Amino acid sequence: MISTDKAALPVAAEAREFDRRRFLDALLTVGFVSTAAAIAYPVGRYLVPPDSGEPATASVVAARVRALRPNSAAIFKFGSKPGIVVRTADGDVRAFSAVCSHLDCTVQFKSDTSQLWCACHNGTYDLGGNVVSGPPPRGLEKFVVNLRGEGDDADIVVSRA
Amino acid sequence: MNVIDWVDQRLDLTEVRHFVAEKGVPVHAQKIWYYLGGMTLFLFGVQVFTGILLLLYYRPSAAEAYESVQFIVTQVQFGWLIRNVHSWSANLLIGLAFAHLFSVFFLKSYRKPRELTWVSGMLLLFLMLGFGFSGYLLPWNELSFFATKVGTGIAGAVPLIGHFSLRLLRGGDDVTGATLSRFYGLHVAILPAIATALVALHLLLVQRQGMSVPPGVEKALKPGARLPQMPFFPNYILRDVLAWYVVIAVLAALAAFYPWELGTKADPFAVVPPGIRPEWYFLAMFHTLKLVPSHVLGIEGERLGVVAFAVAALFLVLVPFLDRRASRGESSRLFTVLAAGGLIYLVTFTIIGHYAK
Numbered sequence: 001m002i003s004t005d006k007a008a009l010p011v012a013a014e015a016r017e018f019d020r021r022r023f024l025d026a027l028l029t030v031g032f033v034s035t036a037a038a039i040a041y042p043v044g045r046y047l048v049p050p051d052s053g054e055p056a057t058a059s060v061v062a063a064r065v066r067a068l069r070p071n072s073a074a075i076f077k078f079g080s081k082p083g084i085v086v087r088t089a090d091g092d093v094r095a096f097s098a099v100c101s102h103l104d105c106t107v108q109f110k111s112d113t114s115q116l117w118c119a120c121h122n123g124t125y126d127l128g129g130n131v132v133s134g135p136p137p138r139g140l141e142k143f144v145v146n147l148r149g150e151g152d153d154a155d156i157v158v159s160r161a
Numbered sequence: 162m163n164v165i166d167w168v169d170q171r172l173d174l175t176e177v178r179h180f181v182a183e184k185g186v187p188v189h190a191q192k193i194w195y196y197l198g199g200m201t202l203f204l205f206g207v208q209v210f211t212g213i214l215l216l217l218y219y220r221p222s223a224a225e226a227y228e229s230v231q232f233i234v235t236q237v238q239f240g241w242l243i244r245n246v247h248s249w250s251a252n253l254l255i256g257l258a259f260a261h262l263f264s265v266f267f268l269k270s271y272r273k274p275r276e277l278t279w280v281s282g283m284l285l286l287f288l289m290l291g292f293g294f295s296g297y298l299l300p301w302n303e304l305s306f307f308a309t310k311v312g313t314g315i316a317g318a319v320p321l322i323g324h325f326s327l328r329l330l331r332g333g334d335d336v337t338g339a340t341l342s343r344f345y346g347l348h349v350a351i352l353p354a355i356a357t358a359l360v361a362l363h364l365l366l367v368q369r370q371g372m373s374v375p376p377g378v379e380k381a382l383k384p385g386a387r388l389p390q391m392p393f394f395p396n397y398i399l400r401d402v403l404a405w406y407v408v409i410a411v412l413a414a415l416a417a418f419y420p421w422e423l424g425t426k427a428d429p430f431a432v433v434p435p436g437i438r439p440e441w442y443f444l445a446m447f448h449t450l451k452l453v454p455s456h457v458l459g460i461e462g463e464r465l466g467v468v469a470f471a472v473a474a475l476f477l478v479l480v481p482f483l484d485r486r487a488s489r490g491e492s493s494r495l496f497t498v499l500a501a502g503g504l505i506y507l508v509t510f511t512i513i514g515h516y517a518k
Contacts, residue, residue: 035409042239046214050236 059159062095066152073109073116078158082106083143085156088127089114095158096129097141107140116140185371185390186397189378194264196404198367201261203405204254205360207412208292211247212349219299221345223338226301227426234423245416251293253412255442258286259507266480266500270373273488276481278366281359283478288356293440295348301341306427307437309344310336315450318463319471337429376490441515445507446470448514 060083062076068087075098076083084098086109096116098106105120115132116125123134130139144161147154168174186195218237220229233240262282265271271279298309313336317327332339374388382388391397439447449470453462476483486493 035406042242043214045238046240046243047217048238050238 059157061148061155062158063156064152065093065147065154065156068093068156071111071114075106075108076158078143083158084109084116085145085158086116086127093145093147093156094127094129095143095145095156096125097143099141100136101131101138101140102134102136181394182392184393186393187372187374187388188391189374189388191268191375191378194268195372196401197257197261197264199401200404200408201254201257202360202364203408204250204257205356207250208247208254209353211243211250212353214243215247216349221299221341223301223341223427226299226341227423230300230423234420241420242416245419245421246412248421249415249419250412251296252441253408253415255289255293258289259442262286263500263504267497268373268375269484269487269493269496270375271481271487272373272376272484272490273481275366275370275373278363278370279481280478281363281366285356285359285363287474288352288359290442292348292352292356293442295344295352297440298341298344299348300423301427302424303427303431303434304424304437306336306429307433308439309340311437311447312439312443313340315463315467318461318467320464320468323464335429376487376492379490436518438514441511444514445510448510448517451514451517 060076060078062078062083062085063074065087068074068085070087070091071089073084073086076085078097082098083095084107085093085095087093096107098108100107100118100120100123102118102121102123105118107116107118107123107125109115110117110124113124114127116127116129117123118125118134118136121135123136124132125136125140126132128139129142131137142161143158146157146159148157149155165174186192215233218229218233218240220226230244234244235241265279265282294309294312298305313327313330316330317323319326328334330340330343331337332343378388438444450463450466453466455462457465480496481488484493484496487496
């Protein structure tokens with residue numbers, strides 16, 4: 001340990017001592033801060049979940065035509081999210097994402113009003129996926145429907161537009 | 162007014178100030194060994210930190226464990242880094258803990274009044290081995306699966322309570338998903354809770370009693386003379402931090418250049434792959450058990466080996482109470498020879514075990 005009597009030091013030496021201390025303190029600070037940054041950066045990136053949760057699903061078989069009576073609907077799995085396939089009263093088949101545009105609840109088909117309804121906050125959509133009433137800011141995402149096969153045995157193939 | 166003043170006015174930090182100003186470390190030729198404990202402690206911190214991060218993505222089930230680790234190392238950003246650091250740090254930690262153990266052994270730092278520090282340290286070493294054993298299974302790969310079968314099988318050789326402890330460890334008669342759940346609970350909850358308490362006790366004892374001065378150094382002092390002291394804050398702590406930086410550098414280099422293998426997923430119906438062996442820190446024990454003949458004097462060899470290791474472990478824990486000469490401050494050549502013998506045995510058997518077919 002250096003035990004010099006500060007008062008006895010000439011002014012120049014005292015200043016030099018002070019500069020040296022400041023320099024070393026700065027060096028240490030830079031060192032510690034860079035270490036912290038070098039650790040914080042990968043950890044921060046690690047905490048952000050990777051994108052691969054999003055499915056690459058292009059199309060799925062939602063149901064058989066036979067399984068859907070007119071004026072009814074069924075929920076199916078489209079990747080990791082629910083979809084809803086609706087058979088209208090006049091036999092038309094349509095499919096939408098069943099994820100409500102308001103707060104991600106799953107919508108259901110109301111056969112009495114022939115509407116899609118979200119039970120969470122009472123949002124309703126028509127069978128074109130457009131908002132009729134309630135808080136949803138946008139309509140439901142509409143899927144492309146193709147029938148593969150003949151008549152009632154046909155598969156309802158749903159794909160992203 | 163700065164933050165420290167603000168806290169001081171409310172909590173009165175006089176004692177802390179006093180402690181910080183007074184704490185000193187004796188300066189002598191053997192003080193290099195003082196760093197090992199701090200480095201081990203630092204790695205314990207690294208394990209807690211990276212372990213918590215791994216928990217965010219890991220899934221403890223036979224169906225998903227392997228895939229989740231695969232996900233961590235391939236999909237999650239810097240997931241490979243976190244996992245490699247955790248695996249390498251575990252191994253460095255155990256290596257350093259052994260080095261710490263032997264340095265304390267040779268310097269006789271366990272002698273009165275530090276018996277309890279030694280005992281808590283030995284218990285911590287056993288805990289660390291438990292961490293290693295339970296953590297090894299968690300990725301649920303082929304090697305760890307069969308190594309766990311063998312390891313828990315050894316527990317089954319313990320006389321009287323063997324079968325019971327085997328079932329307790331495995332959560333059934335076989336190594337299954339139930340074993341994985343158990344080892345997971347052990348690894349992330351039970352062992353950390355005990356380890357935290359023991360580390361706190363260990364450090365408290367070290368604080369309370371200060372650093373031990375080796376008997377040789379003490380004897381060389383002139384009567385009435387005192388060893389020079391170095392202030393802990395900031396002189397010694399900065400040296401400690403320097404040692405930690407060395408650890409970080411080694412760890413980062415290992416993690417970046419020698420990724421820890423994931424292997425293939427465990428399949429309980431697959432044949433055992435050749436060259437199945439435990440982690441290096443169990444190799445000496447593993448190889449010794451291989452060498453013991455199947456029957457010695459009518460007793461099952463395996464059983465005899467396990468009992469011998471238990472006795473050796475108990476002996477190690479009790480060293481400060483058995484080494485009376487060191488307690489009186491006399492030199493105890495016998496225990497130095499025992500420590501050297503133990504060290505030579507561990508090193509040679511680990512090396513032989515590594516190369517043995």
